[in-house]
Amino acid sequence: MAIEEPKYDVIASDGAFEIRRYAPMLIAETFVEGDMDEASNKGFRLIADFIFGNNQAPGSDQKSKIAMTAPVTIEPQSAKIAMTAPVTVQPESDQDKLAAIKRWRIHFVMPSGYTLANTPKPNNTAVKLREVPAQYFAVHRYSWINTQARVQEKTDETLQWVRQKSLQAIGAPQLSRYDPPWTLPMFKRNEIMVEIAKP
Secondary structure, eight states, X not given: XXXXXXXXXXXXXXXXXXXXXXXXXXXXXXXXXXXXHHHHXXXXXXXHHHHTTOEEOTTSSOOOOOOOBSOEEEEEEOSSEEEETTTEEEEOGGGOSGGGOOEEEEEEEOOTTOOTTTSOEESSTTOEEEEEOOEEEEEEEEOSOOXXXXXHHHHHHHHHHHHHTTOOXXXXXXXXXXXXXXXXXXXXXXXXXXXXXXO
């Protein structure tokens, strides 16, 4: 059975790079401390706990299992942030190396049939639901295993492409992973996504 993914339109394509316009979506998110791998594991466990039943369905005492979607996304959060509209955070230039980041936002897109009104509420206050408006992203697709060095390399490539195309980055680079851990490295689907102003 296919796993649902967020809806988007491809505005432009250039090899492994794309400019996409994402439709509005509802996300479950949490903020965690640690290096990239620690944060990924902690954040995924918190969100998985929510979607697998640690929640309360609206208007009842029942728990509800929520279908898994892809991807699960991790975004660095800096101690020093520059705000952009509406709710994007972006590391300052001295904090754009992944090794320096110790706080992360992990998020999961809710299946398309959910709204704030009908989505089960997380029992764990560390998990929040948030509506995200339509957004544009520069996206770099690649495969293989995500070591910190590889993610940094792909992030640098993405930001360089954004500059070359004279796009305006308005968000921190995000790592989106689409496959379960047991997927063979050559088949893993990963993306670095950078929110950009409307091109």
